Amino acid sequence: MSKFHPMPDTCPDAVPIKVDRVFDSCSDRDCLSNVQILMDGGELPPNVTLVKSRCVKVSDICMNIEPVPFNRGFFSIDLTYTFRVELMAYERACGSPTLLTGTAYAGKNVILYGGESSSKTFFSNGKPCSSGEECSESVNLPTAAVQVVEPIALETRVGMVCPPAPEGSSAVPIRTVIMTLGLFSVVELFRPVTILVPTYEYTIPTKECRADTESPCAVFDKIRFPAEEFSPGSVNGMGDFSPDCGCGATTDSIESEEKPL
DSSP states (O other): OOOOOOOOSSOTTEEEEEEEEEEEEEEEEEEEEEEEEEETTSSOOTTOOEEEEEEEEEEEEEEEEEEOTTSTTEEEEEEEEEEEEEEEEESSTTSOOEEEEEEEEEEEEEEEEOOOOOOOEEEEOSSOOBTTBOOEEEEOSOEEEEEEOOOEEEEEEEEEEOOOOOTTSOOOOEEEEEEEEEEEEEEEEEEEEEEEEEOOOOOOOOSOOOOOOSOHHHHHHTSOOOGGGGSOOOSSOOOOOOOOOOTTOOHHHHHHHHSOO
16 A cells, blocks of 8 residues: 655645556457347348448447456546447348448446545645535546547448246247357556655746748649558558448448449
C-alpha cells in the first residue's frame, strides 16, 4: 500500500496538479457470435433470402462498476455494447439490394484493479448550496473508460430466433439476421489523484503564424504518389482495415456499387 507523502517545503519548481491516474487496464479481441439483429421494421421481410453487412458501428457502451467481494481494490465491470447495423438485403443473389437497418446488443465482463479508497471527494458545480438542492457530487468508485474501433463483420446470415414471450404463452419464432462480429477494445480504470510535477517558465512559440499562399497545383505537387493504391493486395497483406464503411448511404448508392464493371 502506498504511503502519503506531504508536499516538501523546499521545492519551488514543483507544483501539485490533479490528474486521472490509470490503476489498471486490459486489451481484448472479442469474437461475438450469434448476435441477433433487432430490425427497425420488425421482422425480416419474407422475400429476403440473402443478406450482406454494409456497415456496423458501436453507437453506445453501457458500463456498471461494482467492487469484487473479498478481493479489496478489484472491481467488476459489466459492459453492454450497442451496435447500429446497415444491411444489404437481396431477394436473389443477382438482384438489386435493399437497405435495411437494425440494432444489436452484446455484453462482456472484466475485472480490474482500481485502487483502495475509503474517502469521498466532493466537487462543486457552481451552484449555491441550499436546502433540497444538489451542489456537489460524491465520488468513491474508480471510473471506467472503454476504447473501441469499429467492429468487423465476420459472418452475416438469415436465421430464426425465439423472442421473449409473455408469461403463460409460447414464443413464436421470427426471421431475423444473425451476425458474428470481431471487436478490439481497451478497458481502463482510473481515479483522480494529486501529483507533483516540475514547472518551467512560459516561452513564446518560435513558429510564425502564416497561411499557405501556394497555388493548389503547387500543393498537389508536394503530395507523395500513392503507389500502394495501384497495387493489388496479396493474401498475406490485405492492407489496413478502414472503419469508414459508408453508413447512411442511400439505396441508389448501394445499387451503383453492385453494378459489374
